[in-house]
Amino acid sequence: MQKTVLVPYAHLPHAHHDRHVLTSTVDVFGTAHWLLADRVPQPGDAARPFDALVVSVDPDGNAELTELSAVRARWPHLDRLPGGGFVVAASRVRRYEDTHQVQVFDALGRETSSFSAGDAIEHLLVDEDGQIWVGHFDENPIGIHRWSSTGRHTWTSDDAGIPGLFDCDALNVSGTAAWACAYTDFPLVEIRPDRTDRPVRVWANRVRGSHAVAVHGERVAFYGGYGEARDRLAHGEIGETSVEPTDVGLLTLPDGAAPGRRRVAGRGSRIYVQTEPFTTWCVFDLNS
Template sequence: MKKRRRRSTAQETALPVRHHARIAAARRGDVRVSASIGPGGEVIALWTAAADVRALTSSMTGPGGVAFPDPRAARPVTARVTVHSPAPTGVTTLHDFPLAYPAVQPLPDGRVLAVGARARRHPDGPDRNAIIYSADGAALAAETLGDGIGHVFTTGTGHVWVGYFDEGVYGNLGWDGTDGREPVGACGLARFSPDLKADWRFPSNDNPWGVIDDCYALNVDAETAWTCYYSGFPIVRVHDGALTGWHGDGTVTSALITDGSRIALYSAGRNRLTAGQLTGARMRSTGRYRVVLPNGRDLPGDALAIGRGPDLHILTSGNWYRLNLHDVP
């Protein structure tokens, strides 16, 4: 008699997201270059004409033939920033936009923060890869937030949280520390004031959970930041500069959502959501799920997952989906 296989306790249950809105360009023919979620749960996206996309996403070839993203746009372009809540609520046109691989975030008074992922350090000073624009598109200020930026989130007060990937932490593009000055992103996670001055840095060498080698996941909810980072993937909360942390189960995490006691860790690629409780000094896993579209199909390959507070936002080429922590059993 053929034995029946036992059902694995780690089996993943399909968990459908809810369709929230369509995300479309304000101008016919524009292509979306990047999109993110603002402090109020709104989508903010940067677009440009199809012919200009390559200028904002060009790369250079380094030693050994390795390709690296360009720190600056190949040429300035005209870009448009749209905000969706969920219907479109505003468009800001940015002329002569110079940043490559840009992320955008909303600021108070209708202003926009644009940040390029890379910044080269030159003998006469580093690239200024952060620009604040007015509501009518005028450049108001420019500063350097460092190289190797993986996450940028603003708060309702205009503060800016930045998470860095490994090249920003350990140095590249002139940030090699040979002159005794470490990279801006050496701490892995930093907060900047509304005028883009660093006002808090993660104490990588003075905490129980270890250094940030790569800030894989960042969630900023009001003035509190949550991160889950490589290599041990602990979960750390930053509130008023104080750290509270929990050891995780090693889940590779690209986004997280939390209400302060419950948490869910999202793993891109496999579209896996690991739910748990933050108890004592460790996260206790309570279930694993496979995030799917409302019709049960797999998420498309271009799906971008972003956590803000208890909400997981899934952005595809034209649609915005959401999943709240209350939707997770």
């Protein structure tokens, strides 16, 4: 089976390797971010806000530090807002915790707003307009939702005609649009809420369980799957009503090894992959 090798992309500076990586992402403009804490979260820490450090590394390798005050999420999602500032959200909402699990911070690291986006957040990605896209796994609410940075609900997949949307397996946000694949029917979905003509388009798809998707023109790539397909990289062509498979291979680390435990982020034609100890991002680009 053909192997595609990931390319090294961004590294957490060694000066910060003594801190615990809570989470990490690559934003819509290609800058990598790490949310760091002094220690590993403990179960008894749930009600104690803490200060955290965001280390940002742009595509040219320049690093920037932002101290965030009174972060509440212990197992968070992170992304950057255009023009500075960050969004931090807890993936789960427990009854004994603050239900405003999404915190918005300004460029100086001060909380400016907070709101609830619902339990069971699988993906959180910010677009070029600062809209916050949230994909949920199979809880309540399910589906895909878009929020403003002040907590205004600006789009929902409810009644959008997306078949079998119970778990947002893959979410890719690029520009102001989103692409998704969802359990149980695994369609490829394009979402452009501001488009008056067909804001949601759906293509039937035979690739099951992918964790990330990349799109370039009429070409698409799906990464991941169930069981032995966890390292699968499946290519396809977007037709009128369905995705037609063209090739299947494996996506490996730069040294040829299987990625193992990973984080992924889909952005346009790119799929970013990060593996333990989560200090390095690598990239696959469908456009390369």
